[in-house]
Amino acid sequence: MEDVIIVIGIMALIVSIPLVAIVTAHKRSAMKLQLQIIEKETELEKIKMENYGIETEKMRVELEHSKQALLEMKK
Template sequence: MWVLAVISVMAVGAIAVITDARNESKRIEVNKLTKEIELEQLRLENYDKETEKMRLELEHSKQILLEHNQK
C-alpha cells in the first residue's frame, strides 16, 4: 500500500516536471516566432524606405537630365 502511495507521488512529480518543461519549450517557441515577426516587419519597413529613396533618386536624376537637355 505504501509502495503505491510513493509511486503515485513520484508519478505526479514527474508529470509536473514534464509539463513544466513542455510549457517552457512552448514559451520559447512563441518568443522566437514573435521575434521573427518583428524582424520581418523591420525588413518590410526597410524595403519600403529603400524603394522610396530609389524612387526619389530616380526622379531627381530625371530632373537633372531634363534641365541639362533644355540648355
C-alpha cells in the same frame, strides 16, 4: 503478494506525479520560448517591410532627381 503490488503501485504513483510536473513545466517553458521566437520573427519581418518601403521611396526619389538632371542637361 497483493500488498506488495499495491505498495509498488502507490510508489509508482508517488514517483510519477513529480515527473509529470517536471515534464509539464518543461513543455510550458519550451512553448513560451517558441512564442517569444515567433513574436521576434514577426517584429523582424515588420521592420524588414518598413525598411523595404523606405528604400523603395528613396530609390524613387533618386531616380526622379536623376531624371530631372538629365532633362536639364538636354536643354
